[in-house]
Amino acid sequence: MKNDILWAPDEEAFTESGLARFAKACGFDPRGYTDLHRWSVSDPGAFWSALWDFADVLGEKGDVFFVPDEAAWMTGARFFPDAQLNLVENLLRGPVAEVAVYEVLEGGAQRAITRAELRQCVGRVAYGLRSQGVMPGDRVAGVMPNTIDGLVAAQAALSIGAVWTSCSPDFGTAAIVDRIGQVDPKILFAAPRYRYGGKNHDIGARIADVMAQMPSVEALVLSGEGDVPAVSSVAMDAFGQESELEFARLPFDHPAYILYTSGTTGAPKAIVHRAGGVLLQHLKEHILHGDVRLGDKVIWYTNTAWMMYHWMMSALGAGAAIVLYDGAPILKKDEGLDPSPLWNLAEKIGVTHLGTSPKYLATLAAEDYAPGKRHDLSALRSLLVCGAPTLPHQFDWVYQAIKRDMVFSSISGGTEILGSFLIGSPLHPVRRGQLTVKALGHAVDVLDDRNAPCIGRRGDLVCTEPFPSMPLTFWGEGGDQRYLDTYFADRAEIWTHGDVAELTHTGGGYVHGRSDNTLKPGGVRIGISEIYAVCETYPELDDFLVFGASHEGDEEVVLCLKPTEGSEITADLVKRIRGHIRTAASPRHVPARVHLVSDVPYTINGKRVEGAARTTVAGGQVKNLGSIANPDCLEQYKSLRRENTL
Numbered sequence: 001m002k003n004d005i006l007w008a009p010d011e012e013a014f015t016e017s018g019l020a021r022f023a024k025a026c027g028f029d030p031r032g033y034t035d036l037h038r039w040s041v042s043d044p045g046a047f048w049s050a051l052w053d054f055a056d057v058l059g060e061k062g063d064v065f066f067v068p069d070e071a072a073w074m075t076g077a078r079f080f081p082d083a084q085l086n087l088v089e090n091l092l093r094g095p096v097a098e099v100a101v102y103e104v105l106e107g108g109a110q111r112a113i114t115r116a117e118l119r120q121c122v123g124r125v126a127y128g129l130r131s132q133g134v135m136p137g138d139r140v141a142g143v144m145p146n147t148i149d150g151l152v153a154a155q156a157a158l159s160i161g162a163v164w165t166s167c168s169p170d171f172g173t174a175a176i177v178d179r180i181g182q183v184d185p186k187i188l189f190a191a192p193r194y195r196y197g198g199k200n201h202d203i204g205a206r207i208a209d210v211m212a213q214m215p216s217v218e219a220l221v222l223s224g225e226g227d228v229p230a231v232s233s234v235a236m237d238a239f240g241q242e243s244e245l246e247f248a249r250l251p252f253d254h255p256a257y258i259l260y261t262s263g264t265t266g267a268p269k270a271i272v273h274r275a276g277g278v279l280l281q282h283l284k285e286h287i288l289h290g291d292v293r294l295g296d297k298v299i300w301y302t303n304t305a306w307m308m309y310h311w312m313m314s315a316l317g318a319g320a321a322i323v324l325y326d327g328a329p330i331l332k333k334d335e336g337l338d339p340s341p342l343w344n345l346a347e348k349i350g351v352t353h354l355g356t357s358p359k360y361l362a363t364l365a366a367e368d369y370a371p372g373k374r375h376d377l378s379a380l381r382s383l384l385v386c387g388a389p390t391l392p393h394q395f396d397w398v399y400q401a402i403k404r405d406m407v408f409s410s411i412s413g414g415t416e417i418l419g420s421f422l423i424g425s426p427l428h429p430v431r432r433g434q435l436t437v438k439a440l441g442h443a444v445d446v447l448d449d450r451n452a453p454c455i456g457r458r459g460d461l462v463c464t465e466p467f468p469s470m471p472l473t474f475w476g477e478g479g480d481q482r483y484l485d486t487y488f489a490d491r492a493e494i495w496t497h498g499d500v501a502e503l504t505h506t507g508g509g510y511v512h513g514r515s516d517n518t519l520k521p522g523g524v525r526i527g528i529s530e531i532y533a534v535c536e537t538y539p540e541l542d543d544f545l546v547f548g549a550s551h552e553g554d555e556e557v558v559l560c561l562k563p564t565e566g567s568e569i570t571a572d573l574v575k576r577i578r579g580h581i582r583t584a585a586s587p588r589h590v591p592a593r594v595h596l597v598s599d600v601p602y603t604i605n606g607k608r609v610e611g612a613a614r615t616t617v618a619g620g621q622v623k624n625l626g627s628i629a630n631p632d633c634l635e636q637y638k639s640l641r642r643e644n645t646l
Helices: 018-025 033-042 044-054 087-091 115-131 148-159 173-183 204-213 275-289 307-318 341-349 358-366 392-401 479-487 529-535 571-584 610-617 631-637
Strands: 005-007 099-105 110-114 139-143 163-167 187-190 193-196 199-202 219-222 255-260 270-274 297-300 321-326 331-333 336-338 353-356 382-385 407-410 412-414 419-423 444-447 459-463 495-503 509-514 541-551 554-563 593-596
Touching (some): 087 275, 099 115, 099 341, 139 173, 148 307, 163 173, 297 341, 358 392, 392 407, 571 593, 610 631
Parallel strands (some): 099 321, 353 382, 382 407
Antiparallel strands (some): 255 270, 444 459
């Protein structure tokens, strides 16, 4: 429908954008995305080879681009079996005098370094790693803030063929050990102090506890001020020496990163990602779907543990500078909340691509903070969000409060593919509430209960053809089998992603939430995103959580409400919310139980943990409290009883 179009590309996009130029180079009309996408998944070797050439990847490609496996079509397929490359070599190339990285701290301090200076820093630390005996395949870990030091440590490890894995410094001891402790790192980079939310945090004792539980670590390298008691260490400034930067070119499938699942249902799974798959996936997303160009400036608000940190780092390979912001995106001050930090830096630096979360946008709207009216955002061409479903009314708000002349891309994928299945496009209109297109190279579909593809109906999001950024394995004993059990147990040789989604006749789609958060009151499958969409419209609500609870052989909907400061959750308000849910969604979405809570559980990466609340209310034990940022709030959920509903 035309009236749901909020933005449309101009004619120049069909000649000048990276996606248009790639389509033409491959013999396709830039206005015929459907044909281009069909080709990208039906002839994967040709597509990914064409992308390699278009992005001018450094390395030896080899003569074979794709090797199918008829017995295991997805899990047995191989891409570029004869290739040799280095991920960081492709990120650090480019004009040496151009700024590569801007670092902005919460207090406002800012510095920038050029590509030549970044290469020099990486070369020095890489020398230090080699001097410590680090070899290709060895793991190097970080507990680092989002600073230049953290970036240098990661890139130095990758440059010599080591495998990088990281946690954010706000993770607790158990959360760190549960993750990087699995993979036996040889070197640990850490920052004993960091600043967040107006407070200075000293985690030196925590790093000491981590070291005591990770005997594999042979050297501790410290960034910034502070120390780690009773543990020998070396300052990062003194680690290594000036040295010519050399890149270890290794096979396409050589491991580069280990990332971790949220771990709320058990120990976090350690997902091993291959260097070549990460590089091609990210270059495709930046250059083609994001239209990132030489000289652009890209930021995603993230920490060093989240997949979007690694994604943002790869924008260097598209010729862009990246912006590292370390601190809180919204500051608490005596006069109230200050949402300006990201917009201040966007204005000052001239950010072209800014990534954040729907929750952040909802907070801005609740604070009546309109960035477009307070800041010069003339350089901004693209706003991106992920991490949770973006609600339709948020699309309206973005174009009213931030900027009309830009692409707004709600994207969806995951840590397990280090990229997106549904993504934005410079050649397609932005439609209210929709993710714009299926990503090139991904045979995305939605299957219903019959395992039949469907349009306009909800089902399981799947991918039916192989792609290079599929995980290499899960780390540890039985990792291959655990990987297969996670994504291919439901459907043999079809990737089942775990999201409830819906594709549209326009070529886009919606992601309604995780499959394990789907509710079935009365045996009818419903999603929780519609309930969240209603709750978002009430200023009296600071936060909310929806999950299912068993009752008399059925499942009923439970809604927990956290009031905003100074607001009261009255019986009349609850009645209005229930009525609104009934009309906006359906009678089956109406919660049978409504409870008042003081907080909502979140993962340490900022996602609501419906499953933890559900388990707690049912009297069970959450398996991995270390993955929850605020586990103490679950104590209140133990006392939520059906007879005490509002």
